[in-house]
Amino acid sequence: MTRRMRVRGAAAVATAAGLMVLAAAPGSAATSVADGTASAVIVTVGGSPTDSGTYTVTNDGSAQSASGTNQPMITALGGQSLLSAGVLAQDSTTSVTDGKGQVASCAGIAGQGASVVAAGHGSCLTGGQTLRLSAATLDLSKLTLVEGTVLQGLDQQLATALQPVLGQVLPALSQGLQQGLQAIGSPGLYVDLGAVQSHCVANPGSASADASLAGAGVYVEMMGQRVDLLALPADPEPNTNVATGLDKVSAMVRTTLRTQLTQSLQGALGPLAAAVDQAAVIDNVLANVSAQLGPLDQNLLSATLNRQSSSGPGNIAVEALDLQVLPGAAQFGVEALRVQLGRSSCSAGTAQVVASAPVNQPPEKKNKNGLPAVPTAVPGGLPHAPAQDGTDWPVVALAGMLLVGALAAGTRRHG
Numbered sequence: 001m002t003r004r005m006r007v008r009g010a011a012a013v014a015t016a017a018g019l020m021v022l023a024a025a026p027g028s029a030a031t032s033v034a035d036g037t038a039s040a041v042i043v044t045v046g047g048s049p050t051d052s053g054t055y056t057v058t059n060d061g062s063a064q065s066a067s068g069t070n071q072p073m074i075t076a077l078g079g080q081s082l083l084s085a086g087v088l089a090q091d092s093t094t095s096v097t098d099g100k101g102q103v104a105s106c107a108g109i110a111g112q113g114a115s116v117v118a119a120g121h122g123s124c125l126t127g128g129q130t131l132r133l134s135a136a137t138l139d140l141s142k143l144t145l146v147e148g149t150v151l152q153g154l155d156q157q158l159a160t161a162l163q164p165v166l167g168q169v170l171p172a173l174s175q176g177l178q179q180g181l182q183a184i185g186s187p188g189l190y191v192d193l194g195a196v197q198s199h200c201v202a203n204p205g206s207a208s209a210d211a212s213l214a215g216a217g218v219y220v221e222m223m224g225q226r227v228d229l230l231a232l233p234a235d236p237e238p239n240t241n242v243a244t245g246l247d248k249v250s251a252m253v254r255t256t257l258r259t260q261l262t263q264s265l266q267g268a269l270g271p272l273a274a275a276v277d278q279a280a281v282i283d284n285v286l287a288n289v290s291a292q293l294g295p296l297d298q299n300l301l302s303a304t305l306n307r308q309s310s311s312g313p314g315n316i317a318v319e320a321l322d323l324q325v326l327p328g329a330a331q332f333g334v335e336a337l338r339v340q341l342g343r344s345s346c347s348a349g350t351a352q353v354v355a356s357a358p359v360n361q362p363p364e365k366k367n368k369n370g371l372p373a374v375p376t377a378v379p380g381g382l383p384h385a386p387a388q389d390g391t392d393w394p395v396v397a398l399a400g401m402l403l404v405g406a407l408a409a410g411t412r413r414h415g
Helices: 003-023 156-184 246-270 279-293 327-332 393-414
Strands: 034-045 048-051 055-059 065-066 087-097 100-110 132-139 186-192 195-203 207-212 217-222 225-231 241-244 299-314 317-325 337-348
Touching: 003 225, 003 327, 048 087, 055 087, 065 087, 065 337, 087 186, 100 299, 132 337, 156 241, 156 246, 195 317, 207 337, 225 241, 246 279, 279 337
Parallel strands: 034 100, 195 337, 207 317
Antiparallel strands: 034 048, 034 055, 034 087, 034 337, 055 065, 087 100, 100 195, 100 337, 132 186, 186 217, 195 207, 217 225, 241 299, 299 317, 317 337
């Protein structure tokens, strides 16, 4: 390789380096002016979550980019049996006008036959059949007869009369309890949903959101009967909290057990039946069973409707339904469950235009004759002279290229 070729190669490398310096020079990075997210379903069973994914859109002022899917399938919710049918929807869209961002998002779930509508039209879903979620199955087989409480609280005369036949009474009561529990079976806790969805819109400085729950209710199926527990409002106010226990279920359990205990006890008492107040004995047994059913009467099911939050103007997040089966149900074989339906978020702002800071020009320099001095640095088309308090990278790059060109020209003259 000749010396001239080596110099030309070096000049090319230096020129490329100068261009790289130019490209890497500090500048204004693109910022988002509109963002939206949407997620139809999040189900957490026993601490293990599964969901329909999140559809996310971002607009930097010149174009919109998206990630995730806005056509989720119910089959995406693997690893759970709560939802096996239905129509999911999650969508978001953005636009920018005169540097101002706008965004609309919506998400939700409905039964078979529902129609999906794109974001920007308010609701995501229209129509559809009622969707039934199986939230829990109650296992009542652990209810037991505590023998020490059978005579507890009875007057002395009744307790004395029962002593001779207590060995027969206790097995009879235990058998009656088991027969009653077999007749009751395992009640199921269900949630009916028509279409549960949320939507939001945002502009710079303002944002709004709403949620709707069509045909939503909570009930128990027990011995072939439906016991309604809670009717959820179709158009709930923001951050509406509801809670319910299963006191109606407990009442039905006690009624069924009373019938079975009465039938079993009559044969066990024999000739003492007329002398013994069997109702008092059964009340005593049921009082103990009721204590075991206590957690069912408390807040077993909790829900927040139209949950909304905001971190400032032009920003809002909304969730149509957040349903939780509380840990108190664990003793009845119910696994901790949380179902979150229709989560949407919207955030919008204004594109920022960064203007160059004004540069204070130094006093004009003059030579000894009083004439303007010949400048030693020329901006060369730059919008301002080189900065006095920092490095002006475009000028550095340009100077580097001029130096390389001069070296190359010198080499040609002496080559």
